[in-house]
Amino acid sequence: MLEIRSLRKVYDGHGRQVEALADITFDVAAGQFVCVVGPSGCGKTTLLRCLGGLLRPTSGDIRVGGRPVSGPPSELAIVFQEYGRSLFPWLKVHENVELPLKAKGLPSAERSRLVGQALEAVGLAEARTAWPWQLSGGMQQRVAIARALAYQPRVMLMDEPFAAVDAQTRADLEDLVRSVWRQFGVTLLFVTHDIDEAVYLGERVIVLSSSPTVVVEDLAIDLPAERDQLNTRSDPRFVELRAHVYSRIQQAKRRAPAQATAPRNS
Amino acid sequence: MSATLLRRTVMVLGLPIALIIIWWFTSANSTDFYQPPLSRILEVFPETWLNDRLLRDVPASLGRLAVGYTLALIVGVAVGVVVGSSRFLRRLLEPVLEFLRAIPPPVLVPVFILVAGIDNAMKVLVIISGCVWPVLLNTVEGVRGADEVLGDTCRSYRIGGVLRLRSFVLRAASPQIITGARQALSIGIILMVISEMKAASQGIGFIIIEFQRGFQIPEMWSGVLVLGLIGVLLSLLFRAVERRVLVWYYGVRAAERGTR
Numbered sequence: 001m002l003e004i005r006s007l008r009k010v011y012d013g014h015g016r017q018v019e020a021l022a023d024i025t026f027d028v029a030a031g032q033f034v035c036v037v038g039p040s041g042c043g044k045t046t047l048l049r050c051l052g053g054l055l056r057p058t059s060g061d062i063r064v065g066g067r068p069v070s071g072p073p074s075e076l077a078i079v080f081q082e083y084g085r086s087l088f089p090w091l092k093v094h095e096n097v098e099l100p101l102k103a104k105g106l107p108s109a110e111r112s113r114l115v116g117q118a119l120e121a122v123g124l125a126e127a128r129t130a131w132p133w134q135l136s137g138g139m140q141q142r143v144a145i146a147r148a149l150a151y152q153p154r155v156m157l158m159d160e161p162f163a164a165v166d167a168q169t170r171a172d173l174e175d176l177v178r179s180v181w182r183q184f185g186v187t188l189l190f191v192t193h194d195i196d197e198a199v200y201l202g203e204r205v206i207v208l209s210s211s212p213t214v215v216v217e218d219l220a221i222d223l224p225a226e227r228d229q230l231n232t233r234s235d236p237r238f239v240e241l242r243a244h245v246y247s248r249i250q251q252a253k254r255r256a257p258a259q260a261t262a263p264r265n266s
Numbered sequence: 267m268s269a270t271l272l273r274r275t276v277m278v279l280g281l282p283i284a285l286i287i288i289w290w291f292t293s294a295n296s297t298d299f300y301q302p303p304l305s306r307i308l309e310v311f312p313e314t315w316l317n318d319r320l321l322r323d324v325p326a327s328l329g330r331l332a333v334g335y336t337l338a339l340i341v342g343v344a345v346g347v348v349v350g351s352s353r354f355l356r357r358l359l360e361p362v363l364e365f366l367r368a369i370p371p372p373v374l375v376p377v378f379i380l381v382a383g384i385d386n387a388m389k390v391l392v393i394i395s396g397c398v399w400p401v402l403l404n405t406v407e408g409v410r411g412a413d414e415v416l417g418d419t420c421r422s423y424r425i426g427g428v429l430r431l432r433s434f435v436l437r438a439a440s441p442q443i444i445t446g447a448r449q450a451l452s453i454g455i456i457l458m459v460i461s462e463m464k465a466a467s468q469g470i471g472f473i474i475i476e477f478q479r480g481f482q483i484p485e486m487w488s489g490v491l492v493l494g495l496i497g498v499l500l501s502l503l504f505r506a507v508e509r510r511v512l513v514w515y516y517g518v519r520a521a522e523r524g525t526r
Binding site for chain 2: 053077078082086088099103151
């Protein structure tokens with residue numbers, strides 16, 4: 001479903017060249033849940049924006065559903081980190097969820113059905129006539145997720161969606177994402193800086209190095225499909241995997257200064 | 267009447283009533299020809315205005331204001347959206363726009379008379395020439411300041427064209443546009459009067475000038491009162507519309523204040 005080959009992105013501005021992504025290569029099969037982790041500033045958001053068609057890569061090949069990405073693909077939905085700013089404050093919750101469907105050109109009855117279904121799935125059916133700014137942070141992010149679901153995408157990209165949310169709400173939202181993924185069967189690419197979250201949620205975890213960013217490891221998570229906050233997180237296998245990812249990231253961070261001093265073509 | 271409603275009415279009407287009373291008593295024994303007592307002004311008010319003047323001149327003036335103001339809104343918002351959306355256009359046009367908006371419209375009245383004659387078209391042009399600038403420049407600012415995360419959301423969900431304009435650009439800029447529209451309303455009322463002072467045959471401004479020329483001073487002052495009342499009524503109307511359109515904006519600001 002997602003194919004990324006030798007993705008490279010260099011930011012050019014203010015007299016500085018910043019190589020956000022050096023060489024990223026991996027695949028995601030249809031219906032998979034893949035988490036991407038890496039040290040801060042390693043270009044996770046850049047990767048997501050290139051995938052989502054919001055940013056043009058310097059070089060490399062990205063394909064969604066077999067077709068190369070030249071702009072935002074039509075079967076892809078993004079959930080941004082800043083939930084407060086990604087919802088339209090002048091639209092009520094159900095109107096926010098409905099707007100992309102209007103852009104798609106769906107008839108009104110179909111739109112109502114999809115909106116109702118999506119709000120039901122995230123547990124916000126009672127809040128449909130509320131204004132976004134009347135809701136808490138966690139609920140706002142649920143609205144953003146509902147909006148992505150109602151759009152019926154084949155691929156969902158989530159950019160550190162729970163970074164700005166408190167820990168208990170984050171736990172609820174993590175479980176919500178997993179249940180919604182299984183219910184709707186989307187291909188999910190989840191970017192996060194939280195190692196525990198990545199191991200808890202993903203079927204695979206892709207570990208990135210720090211700048212210049214490459215894929216350090218593509219780890220299969222062999223935890224059972226049924227996961228819950230209490231038992232899975234105390235599972236010895238979880239602890240092992242988590243420690244492994246953590247040590248890989250620490251290695252990647254320590255290697256970075258050496259790589260920075262190595263000679264590079266300008 | 268409930269206590270809060272009573273209190274609010276007193277707050278709103280208290281100062282104006284107090285000022286009127288002060289005016290009444292300080293002017294009561296005035297022998298100045300140009301500043302008659304308030305009692306005299308109110309005495310001539312009914313016979314001056316509550317006749318066919320009300321049906322002929324006031325609607326004529328207000329009609330021109332309505333047309334000029336509406337056209338200024340349409341042109342200001344349309345051009346403002348185009349300029350605000352393009353960094354290139356903004357940099358290209360900013361000096362020219364600043365120059366044009368700095369020219370006081372009354373100064374342009376003779377120019378407009380030459381160009382558009384002395385009829386309604388000229389008067390509407392004068393109103394537009396003053397009203398369009400606050401709307402245009404505020405629209406540019408409002409469009410420019412639209413949240414880029416919302417812009418990314420629109421791009422990634424492929425929301426474009428008219429839907430994007432209606433649901434994103436215009437709504438995001440609406441607080442700024444409304445601010446510009448409010449300024450334009452005040453300017454419009456002033457220009458409505460000024461445009462009728464040079465070459466006109468009917469209208470509120472025309473009547474006031476006629477009274478001045480004929481040394482009918484109390485009647486002239488009554489005209490000033492009428493203008494003031496019109497201004498207050500239009501402002502109340504504007505606020506009612508603003509409250510409906512910007513419900514969400516007040517909500518967002520209140521929510522932000524609550525968490526700070």
